[in-house]
Amino acid sequence: MNQIDAARSGKYTEEMEKVALQENVDIEFIREGVAKGNIVIPKNRLRDRKNICGIGRGLDxxxxxxxxxxxxxxxxxxxxxxxxxxxxxxxxxxxxxxxxxxxxxxxxxxxxxxxxxxxxxxxxxxxxxxxxxxxxxxxxxxxxxxxxxxxxxxxxxxxxxxxxxxxxxxxxxxxxxxxxxxxxxxxxxxxxxxxxxxxxxxxxxxxxxxxxxxxxxxxxxxxxxxxxxxxxxxxxxxxxxxxxxxxxxxxxxxxxxxxxxxxxxxxxxxxxxxxxxxxxxxxxxxxxxxxxxxxxxxxxxxxxxxxxxxxxxxxxxxxxxxxxxxxxxxxxxxxxxxxxxxxxxxxxxxxxxxxxxxxxKRPHVLQSEYNMSKARVDNDIQGQIDHAIYPDKLKNAFASGIQDVNGIEDEAMQVAARYFLNR
The missing domain is CATH 3.20.20.540 (Radical SAM ThiC family, central domain)
Structure with a gap:
């Protein structure tokens, strides 16, 4: 039974479960999407692999x-x-x-x-x-x-x-x-x-x-x-x-x-x-x-x-x-x-x-964006590295002391922040 047949029969496949977990959505959302054709899961029935992704409406x-x-x-x-x-x-x-x-x-x-x-x-x-x-x-x-x-x-x-x-x-x-x-x-x-x-x-x-x-x-x-x-x-x-x-x-x-x-x-x-x-x-x-x-x-x-x-x-x-x-x-x-x-x-x-x-407006993406912004405000170097889509350049920049270049800007931001907090 292929993905669409399973979905239309009300069944959840292992691939649907993996996609639901990755996308942080309910598995029923994935099943309905596959059944309607709004979501596809590329997985040849003869190919054995664990890395599965879903493509379509409501997904990344x-x-x-x-x-x-x-x-x-x-x-x-x-x-x-x-x-x-x-x-x-x-x-x-x-x-x-x-x-x-x-x-x-x-x-x-x-x-x-x-x-x-x-x-x-x-x-x-x-x-x-x-x-x-x-x-x-x-x-x-x-x-x-x-x-x-x-x-x-x-x-x-x-x-x-x-x-x-x-x-x-x-x-x-x-x-x-x-x-x-x-x-x-x-x-x-x-x-x-x-x-x-x-x-x-x-x-x-x-x-x-x-x-x-x-x-x-x-x-x-x-x-x-x-x-x-x-x-x-x-x-x-x-x-x-x-x-x-x-x-x-x-x-x-x-x-x-x-x-x-x-x-x-x-x-x-x-x-x-x-x-x-x-x-x-x-x-x-x-x-x-x-x-x-x-x-x-x-x-x-x-x-x-x-x-x-x-x-x-x-x-x-x-x-x-x-x-x-x-x-x-x-x-x-x-x-x-x-x-x-x-x-x-x-x-x-x-x-x-x-x-x-x-x-x-994917919720986990918006949360990650917020976390990066908060890490910048808090001067949380590790937090910025953790939330960067490609952290290597950020690691190298911090390792080379580039954060010192931003000292004047950081000080100005702190002065502005104190002003707003004390209004």
């Missing part, structure tokens, strides 16, 4: 990290280091986006090392193998796609990005209306090229029930990939994006009816004034399932600093209902991230998630 915003090999850099040892660094920095999940080298070996290595949820994008491997074995991605078959998806599920992937909300109607809309950046999703590009060259419908859309059977059998969370997400702020909320959300909403309803956990992937490049509308549309059209965002990048002009643009957009998105933030590193739009880029990406995104959790 979660953070995802990315890694994987490619034809340009096939170094599994480096990817293992990135995984360790990202976990130490506090990410809640990973996605393996490998497109080169030993893709199967990389996935199995990642699953063996990670203690958190793991995701993948099976169309990447299916496309790469079609090129290697058949000479072209357009020779990929429907069976190639679904066999790869089932292989990832059987290996233990907890969630998968599947670009099923892409069909000819959406492509024709995109062709008719035009865009600055056309199709920027790699999986979306693979499938769009395949569809146009073969003049066939997207197999992941056309054979959606076949996909749902695999997802349910392994209790894999279906993450409906945003195949034509806007790749620039100029394209945000265009006709193709809205049509894609409508298709995703239809598929979401079908997934929930079949008892499959589902969340929606979203853009991308979104200016701040579009974020609230984007979030409200997604929640309304897609039945309030969790929203996993790839950004939002609030501006297009900051290559090398996209961890900052993504953190700005991500904080706003979380405030308006995004449940899951995919990190951005300083290497976004520049090249493949190194180990330090990964650390910076996780840290930036966790701070954005924290800001969103404050806006969402």
């Amino acid at each position: 915003v979660k953070v995802n990290a990315l890694f994987g090999t490619s034809s340009d850099r096939d170094q599994m040892s480096m990817e293992a280091k990135k995984l360790k660094i990202a976990e130490e920095a506090g990410c809640h999940s990973f996605m393996d986006l490998s497109t080169g080298g030993d893709i199967d070996g990389m996935r199995k290595q990642s699953l063996s090392l990670a203690t958190v949820a793991m995701g993948s994008v099976p169309v990447y491997q299916a496309g790469v193998e079609a090129i290697e074995n058949k000479g072209s991605i357009i020779d990929m078959t429907s069976d190639d796609l679904f066999n790869t998806i089932e292989k990832h599920a059987a290996d233990g992937m907890d969630f998968m990005a599947i670009h099923c909300a892409l069909n000819f109607d959406m492509i024709h809309t995109l062709q008719k209306t035009g865009r600055v950046t056309d199709v920027v999703s790699r999986g979306g590009s693979f499938l769009t090229g395949w569809m146009l060259e073969n003049q066939k419908e997207n197999p992941l859309y056309e054979e959606f029930d076949r996909l749902l059977e695999i997802m349910k059998a392994y209790d894999v969370v279906l993450s409906i990939g945003d195949a034509i997400r806007p790749g620039s702020t100029a394209d945000s909320l265009d006709q193709a994006q809205i049509k894609g959300l409508m298709v995703a909403g239809d598929l979401t309803k079908r997934a929930l009816e079949k008892g499959v956990q589902v969340m929606i992937e979203g853009p991308g490049h979104v200016p701040l004034n579009h974020i609230r509308t984007t979030m409200e549309l997604q929640k309304k059209l897609c039945h309030n399932v969790p929203y996993y965002i790839l950004g939002f990048l609030a501006t297009d002009i900051a290559p090398g600093y996209d961890n900052i643009t993504g953190a700005i957009g991500g904080a706003f998105a979380g405030m308006y209902g995004a449940d899951f933030l995919c990190y951005l590193t300083p290497a976004e739009h520049l090249g493949l991230p190194n180990e330090e880029d990964v650390r910076t990406g996780v840290i930036s995104t966790r701070i954005a998630a924290r800001a969103a959790n404050i806006a969402r």
